[in-house]
Structures are given as C-alpha cells and as structure tokens.
Amino acid sequence: MNYIEHVGKYFLMLKQVFKKPQKRNVFWEAIFREIEDLGLKSLGIVAFIAFFVGGVVAIQTALNVDSPLIPKYLIGFATKRSMILEFAPTFASIILAGKVGSFITSSIGTMRVTEQIDALEVMGINSLNYLVLPKVIAAVFFYPLIVIIAMFLGIFGGWVAGVLTGLFHSHDYIEGIQLEFDPYLIQYALVKSVVFAFLIATIPSYHGYYVKGGALEVGRASTQAVVWTSVVIILMNYFLTQMLLG
Amino acid sequence: MIEVKGLQKGFGGTQILKGIDAKFERGKTSLIIGQSGSGKTVFLKSLLGLHVPDDGSIIFDGKINKDLNVEEKRQLRQDIGMVFQGSALFDSLTVEENVMFPMKMFTNSVKSDMLDRVNTVLKRVNLVDANKKFPAELSGGMQKRVAIARAIVMNPKYLFCDEPNSGLDPKTAIVIDNLIQEITAEFQITTVINTHDMNSVMEIGEKIIFLKNGLKAWEGTSKDIFKTDNESVVDFVYSSNLFKKVRQAYLDEIK
Numbered sequence: 049m050n051y052i053e054h055v056g057k058y059f060l061m062l063k064q065v066f067k068k069p070q071k072r073n074v075f076w077e078a079i080f081r082e083i084e085d086l087g088l089k090s091l092g093i094v095a096f097i098a099f100f101v102g103g104v105v106a107i108q109t110a111l112n113v114d115s116p117l118i119p120k121y122l123i124g125f126a127t128k129r130s131m132i133l134e135f136a137p138t139f140a141s142i143i144l145a146g147k148v149g150s151f152i153t154s155s156i157g158t159m160r161v162t163e164q165i166d167a168l169e170v171m172g173i174n175s176l177n178y179l180v181l182p183k184v185i186a187a188v189f190f191y192p193l194i195v196i197i198a199m200f201l202g203i204f205g206g207w208v209a210g211v212l213t214g215l216f217h218s219h220d221y222i223e224g225i226q227l228e229f230d231p232y233l234i235q236y237a238l239v240k241s242v243v244f245a246f247l248i249a250t251i252p253s254y255h256g257y258y259v260k261g262g263a264l265e266v267g268r269a270s271t272q273a274v275v276w277t278s279v280v281i282i283l284m285n286y287f288l289t290q291m292l293l294g
Numbered sequence: 295m296i297e298v299k300g301l302q303k304g305f306g307g308t309q310i311l312k313g314i315d316a317k318f319e320r321g322k323t324s325l326i327i328g329q330s331g332s333g334k335t336v337f338l339k340s341l342l343g344l345h346v347p348d349d350g351s352i353i354f355d356g357k358i359n360k361d362l363n364v365e366e367k368r369q370l371r372q373d374i375g376m377v378f379q380g381s382a383l384f385d386s387l388t389v390e391e392n393v394m395f396p397m398k399m400f401t402n403s404v405k406s407d408m409l410d411r412v413n414t415v416l417k418r419v420n421l422v423d424a425n426k427k428f429p430a431e432l433s434g435g436m437q438k439r440v441a442i443a444r445a446i447v448m449n450p451k452y453l454f455c456d457e458p459n460s461g462l463d464p465k466t467a468i469v470i471d472n473l474i475q476e477i478t479a480e481f482q483i484t485t486v487i488n489t490h491d492m493n494s495v496m497e498i499g500e501k502i503i504f505l506k507n508g509l510k511a512w513e514g515t516s517k518d519i520f521k522t523d524n525e526s527v528v529d530f531v532y533s534s535n536l537f538k539k540v541r542q543a544y545l546d547e548i549k
Contacts, residue, residue, distance in 0.1 A: 166344060166378065170343075
C-alpha cells in the first residue's frame with residue numbers, strides 16, 4: 049500500500065471516529081479511563097525530563113555567555129523562551145509519541161489480533177468510535193495541561209541548576225524570566241500541543257486498528273506508529289511555526 | 295431461522311465462496327465442517343456481517359440482510375451472540391464487566407438489574423466465584439464459558455461459534471459442546487458452529503454442512519455422516535484410524 053492510500057485510509061478512519069457515541073455514560077467512563085492511561089501516567093516522565101532539560105539549557109547558556117557585555121539575565125530569558133517555544137510543546141510531544149503512541153498501537157493492535165475488535169463489531173458497536181474518540185478527547189484536553197506543567201518545571205529546573213552550580217545569581221535568572229513576557233507565545237505553544245495531541249492519539253490508533261497478523265506485527269506496528277507520529281509532529285511543528293510566528 | 299441463498303464472496307480475484315445455499319433452523323445446533331481453506335471462516339464472517347457478500351443473500355427470519363437499513367442492521371446485531379475461537383474477551387474488564395458489556399451498551403437497565411442478569415447467565419454456564427477475575431486469570435475452558443455467557447446475556451435469537459473447542463482438553467470440549475446444545479434448545483436459538491472437532495460432529499451435529507473449495511459438498515445429520523458414501527466427507531471425517539474403526543463398527547452393527 050502506498051503512502052497516499054494510507055493517508056486516505058487514515059481520513060476515512062477519522063470519519064468513523066467522529067460519530068455520535070452510542071452510549072453517553074460508557075463514553076464518559078472511557079474518557080476518564082483514557083485521561084488516566086494517556087495523561088496522568090505520562091506526567092512523571094515528562095516532568096522528570098522537563099526539569100533536567102531546563103537545567104541543562106540554563107547551564108549551557110551560562111557557560112556560553114562569557115562576555116561581560118552580555119547581561120546575566122539573558123540566561124533566564126533564553127531558558128524561558130526555549131522551554132515555552134520548543135521544549136514543552138514539541139519535545140514533550142515527541143516523548144509522548146514514544147510512550148503513549150506505542151501503548152495505543154499495542155493495545156488496539158492486540159485487540160485486533162485477538163478478535164476483540166471483531167467482537168465489538170458483531171455486537172453492533174462502532175469500534176473506531178468506541179476505542180479512538182475517548183483517546184482523542186482525553187489527549188486534546190489533557191496534553192496542554194502537561195505542556196504547561198513542563199514549561200514551569202523546565203524554567204524551575206534552570207533556576208535550580210544555576211543556583212546549585214553558582215553559575216548565575218537567582219535574581220538575574222528571575223529578572224530574565226520576567227523580561228518581555230509575550231502571552232501570544234503561550235497561545236502558540238498551546239495551539240501546537242493541541243495539534244500534536246490529536247496526532248499522538250490518532251496516528252498510533254490507525255496503526256493498531258489496521259494491523260494484520262500476530263504479536264510480531266503488533267510490535268512492528270508500534271514501532272512504525274512512533275516513527276510516523278514523530279515525523280508528522282516535526283513537519284507540523286514547522287508548518288505551525290511558519291503560520292503562527294512567520 | 296437463517297436462510298442462505300447463493301452466497302458468494304471473493305478477495306482480490308480469488309473466489310472463496312462460490313454460491314452456497316443453506317438453512318439453519320431455530321432450536322437446532324448446526325455445524326459447518328471442512329478442511330482448512332474450504333471457506334468456513336469466510337462463510338461464518340459473512341453470516342455475521344463482518345464480510346459483505348459479493349452476491350447472494352442471507353435471510354434472518356424473513357429479513358433479507360442486504361435490504362436492511364443501518365438501524366435495522368444494528369437491531370439485528372443485537373439479536374446475534376458470537377463465541378470467538380480465542381474467546382475474544384476484553385482483557386481490561388473483569389468477567390462480570392465482560393458479560394455486562396452488551397447490556398451497558400444497549401440497555402438502560404440499572405446496575406443491580408444488570409448484575410442479576412449477569413449472575414443468572416454465569417450460573418447457567420456453571421461459572422461461579424469468578425465475577426471479579428480478569429480473563430488472564432482463567433483457564434481456556436472458563437474463558438469459553440464467559441464468552442458463551444456474554445453471547446447469551448442479551449437473549450440472542452442467533453448464536454454463532456467459531457471453533458468453540460479449539461485448545462480445550464477432550465473432557466472440557468464435551469462440556470462446552472453440551473452447554474451450547476442445551477442453551478440452543480432451552481432458549482430456542484438458531485445456532486451455527488464452525489468446527490474441526492469430529493467429536494462435536496458426532497455428539498451435537500443436529501445438522502452438518504460440509505464445505506469443500508467454497509461449495510457445499512454435503513449436508514446431513516450426525517447419523518447420516520456414518521452412512522454417507524460421499525468420498526470427500528468420508529475422507530475428511532474418518533481421516534483418523536479411531537474414527538475409521540468407529541464407523542466400521544457402526545456399519546457392521548446396522549447390517
């Protein structure tokens with residue numbers, strides 16, 4: 049199957065996903081379950097990475113700013129901008145594409161190869177709507193929150209690193225993070241996180257839902273899902289940046 | 295009753311079903327047998343609506359499947375129970391939740407009523423004290439019982455089973471066979487079973503259809519199958535020495 053066919057099949061899948069749920073209370077239950085599986089269980093790893101990346105960005109900036117003409121508050125400013133513009137929305141999404149994407153593909157793929165999806169269809173349930181829509185809604189509403197937490201922790205990590213190593217003073221860093229605050233950049237980051245969340249929920253679902261074969265194929269599909277989700281996130285990151293900031 | 299007329303289905307230029315006619319009666323257990331690749335699974339999946347036939351029709355108690363609108367098809371599917379080869383229980387749900395699932399999706403019953411019904415069907419399949427267990431904690435035979443309970447919880451008119459005995463020991467296989475037959479008679483269900491198990495053929499085959507190369511090659515009962523001179527059926531059913539001897543003994547006795 050060529051790429052165009054896959055894209056077509058992906059959009060046909062979305063048409064089935066965005067239908068009215070058959071039972072409202074079952075749908076809400078599924079959304080809360082997905083928020084736990086896809087969101088809450090990812091908070092730890094994103095928080096850990098954001099904190100240390102913030103620290104590394106601050107240290108590297110401090111080490112590269114050795115001219116006395118460059119004010120020290122630029123370290124805080126650079127860390128804040130890096131975290132808000134790229135790390136929190138884009139790199140956190142890449143991490144989530146790996147963690148959550150492989151989980152989605154393997155869980156739906158296993159349901160496919162063990163005939164659980166056939167069982168849903170035989171019962172008269174729209175399996176795509178039942179399995180994928182709660183994931184999309186949970187991701188789209190919860191990931192921006194994860195991204196905001198990543199922004200805070202990254203900036204905080206930068207401050208902790210600087211203070212512990214003595215590379216810059218706390219007041220310089222705080223002055224830097226308060227400098228030229230632009231709310232539009234937060235808006236830009238959140239728009240990106242919503243788009244990436246949608247991709248993280250749907251591309252792995254596509255790979256899992258249409259898998260054929262057994263355990264080996266489910267494993268391969270999980271790998272492919274992570275690769276393609278990451279590729280599409282990077283491409284969309286470019287286009288969104290061009291559209292929103294260009 | 296389910297009536298199948300001239301059912302044809304192919305994939306990518308290969309014709310799998312080449313025009314099958316069959317009738318499955320209410321309250322009877324009908325078996326589909328045949329070698330691997332004979333079209334049994336495609337036939338069953340076509341009956342279930344998982345494959346759309348290329349030609350021919352499937353009539354459920356006078357309702358022609360292909361003429362039904364979306365709502366009527368949805369209603370028909372709620373009248374169908376299915377036991378899959380690997381049970382197809384939902385891994386993340388307990389036994390109780392698995393059996394309750396169709397009720398949660400299609401009825402507005404309160405939870406206590408649903409639980410009563412779940413306990414009734416679990417008791418009917420002789421499965422007690424397993425409500426809170428997950429499928430992974432059950433043996434193959436117990437999983438099959440849960441699958442049967444889930445299939446009958448909505449009082450289906452039609453029950454389909456794909457290899458219900460596969461992977462089970464002979465004793466458990468007979469228990470499952472008998473359970474399906476009893477339920478079929480008790481609730482007057484139209485039951486169609488896809489099987490390779492010759493014990494099932496002998497024990498519960500009230501009607502047997504033998505498929506060969508996508509065509510119906512023979513039809514009869516478990517008694518007829520002893521006397522048939524259809525070479526394909528004899529070759530398939532009596533492929534083991536044990537069954538050859540059983541058949542010979544039967545033929546000697548009626549002589």
